Amino acid sequence: MNVQEARFRSSPVEKTSEQFILDRSSFPQRTAAVAAAAATEAEAVDRDARFPQAAIDAARQQKLLGAQIPQQFGGDGATIFDITDMCYTLGRACASTAMIFAMHQTKVACLVRHGAGSGWHETLMRRVASEQMLLASSTTEGQNGGNIRFSAAAVEHAGTEISLVRNATVISYGAQADGIVTIARRANDAAGSDQVLLAITKDNYTLEPSLEWETLGMRGTCSAGFELKFKGTAEQIFPEAYDKIHAQTMTPVAHLCWSSAWAGIAAAAVDRAQAFIRKAARGAGGQMPPGAAHFTAAKMALTKLRAVITANLDTYAAHEHDERALSSLDFQSSINLLKVEASELAVETVMSAMRACGLSGYRNDGDFSVGRHLRDVLSAPIMINNDRILTNIATASLMSAVPASLRD
Numbered sequence: 001m002n003v004q005e006a007r008f009r010s011s012p013v014e015k016t017s018e019q020f021i022l023d024r025s026s027f028p029q030r031t032a033a034v035a036a037a038a039a040t041e042a043e044a045v046d047r048d049a050r051f052p053q054a055a056i057d058a059a060r061q062q063k064l065l066g067a068q069i070p071q072q073f074g075g076d077g078a079t080i081f082d083i084t085d086m087c088y089t090l091g092r093a094c095a096s097t098a099m100i101f102a103m104h105q106t107k108v109a110c111l112v113r114h115g116a117g118s119g120w121h122e123t124l125m126r127r128v129a130s131e132q133m134l135l136a137s138s139t140t141e142g143q144n145g146g147n148i149r150f151s152a153a154a155v156e157h158a159g160t161e162i163s164l165v166r167n168a169t170v171i172s173y174g175a176q177a178d179g180i181v182t183i184a185r186r187a188n189d190a191a192g193s194d195q196v197l198l199a200i201t202k203d204n205y206t207l208e209p210s211l212e213w214e215t216l217g218m219r220g221t222c223s224a225g226f227e228l229k230f231k232g233t234a235e236q237i238f239p240e241a242y243d244k245i246h247a248q249t250m251t252p253v254a255h256l257c258w259s260s261a262w263a264g265i266a267a268a269a270v271d272r273a274q275a276f277i278r279k280a281a282r283g284a285g286g287q288m289p290p291g292a293a294h295f296t297a298a299k300m301a302l303t304k305l306r307a308v309i310t311a312n313l314d315t316y317a318a319h320e321h322d323e324r325a326l327s328s329l330d331f332q333s334s335i336n337l338l339k340v341e342a343s344e345l346a347v348e349t350v351m352s353a354m355r356a357c358g359l360s361g362y363r364n365d366g367d368f369s370v371g372r373h374l375r376d377v378l379s380a381p382i383m384i385n386n387d388r389i390l391t392n393i394a395t396a397s398l399m400s401a402v403p404a405s406l407r408d
């Protein structure tokens with residue numbers, strides 16, 4: 001029995017009329033159904049830069065958009081292990097679907113971990129589970145790039161009513177989402193780093209397209225710019241300050257889910273390289289083709305990638321309700337470096353797979369082409385730029401001790 005099976009077996013199976021929904025052991029089959037829908041349209045989604053509608057419809061049908069919502073609010077109570085496995089499986093089928101799913105689940109995690117006890121957020125949790133609402137993310141603003149710990153737009157307060165106008169440079173699937181989780185400056189007189197997180201739904205905001213572009217990869221995420229105008233009530237602001245939510249949930253869950261989606265893309269490229277090398281070896285009477293060493297390198301990089309993700313997953317799961325542990329310098333460094341390491345390893349894996357396949361990988365129209373995977377995975381190092389993360393982390397790295405043993 002592997003770790004995954006053990007986890008499913010140890011999870012309680014609810015005895016309710018909605019057995020299918022609440023039985024967590026059904027996750028692999030339900031995810032496979034979504035992945036099948038995603039794989040069918042992956043090429044068209046990439047070619048036409050269109051939203052993966054069939055895949056997201058399938059995710060709704062399989063009730064996966066609300067999987068992470070606790071059972072008391074109508075979801076399945078999926079764990080971070082369940083969700084990252086889903087991201088990986090979807091990544092093997094269609095990178096854009098996996099990234100949309102990963103971003104949505106990151107927003108849901110904020111709701112689950114920081115919305116409990118707040119009437120408005122609990123109602124939204126119930127709606128995500130029952131209506132299978134898709135949540136988008138708005139952090140990037142103006143020319144501020146990936147500096148998400150600074151906001152320009154401020155929440156305007158008028159009694160219990162609030163409003164926000166935000167120059168949102170990028171909101172992936174903004175046009176298709178049912179709600180957005182966005183950061184903002186707490187108030188007009190607050191500093192840029194004094195931020196709050198808001199959960200807003202389609203009925204209380206408008207999105208005016210401001211920026212369209214042709215992207216290299218992740219084309220199905222439909223990542224465009226919008227002017228976001230919101231009017232709602234103060235209870236939509238999360239009760240906890242954003243700096244806490246950012247450190248404890250937004251960053252860890254985003255980095256774990258994104259990395260799993262990238263690992264899925266890398267695995268799909270390795271699949272193709274393996275099929276190519278096998279075919280070439282068969283055609284040469286068992287003689288290995290010259291690209292075989294690149295295939296081994298691709299597998300090696302994928303192994304490292306999975307190891308770095310699972311190590312961080314275990315650490316996060318062990319401390320997910322321990323505020324002190326999550327805020328520690330070591331955990332924050334590790335979870336930030338996960339994003340850097342995983343994105344670089346994912347690119348390395350896909351590059352090696354491409355070189356293993358040679359021309360067959362380079363061409364866009366064959367069974368072994370890895371062009372789409374390479375274009376998609378190249379988004380990884382720039383999605384919150386690795387350079388920015390490495391610069392920000394330099395002081396913390398200097399302060400933390402060099403480990404004295406292998407496992408401390």
Ligand SMILES: Cc1cc2nc3c(=O)[nH]c(=O)nc-3n(C[C@H](O)[C@H](O)[C@H](O)COP(=O)(O)OP(=O)(O)OC[C@H]3O[C@@H](n4cnc5c(N)ncnc54)[C@H](O)[C@@H]3O)c2cc1C
Pocket residue numbers: 103136137138139140141144145146147170171172173218221223379382383384385387388389391392
């Ligand atoms: C596929 C995809 C989907 C996305 N979806 C969303 C979304 O739904 N919502 C959202 O809000 N945002 C989204 N983003 C944007 C993302 O969150 C970041 O804002 C964006 O990737 C930052 O891009 P950047 O590299 O241009 O910006 P920056 O981080 O500003 O970097 C710009 C340049 O400056 C360099 N640089 C920056 N800081 C430093 C530093 N401290 N030291 C050294 N060099 C530095 C970088 O190397 C880079 O060359 C998405 C991005 C991608 C790729």
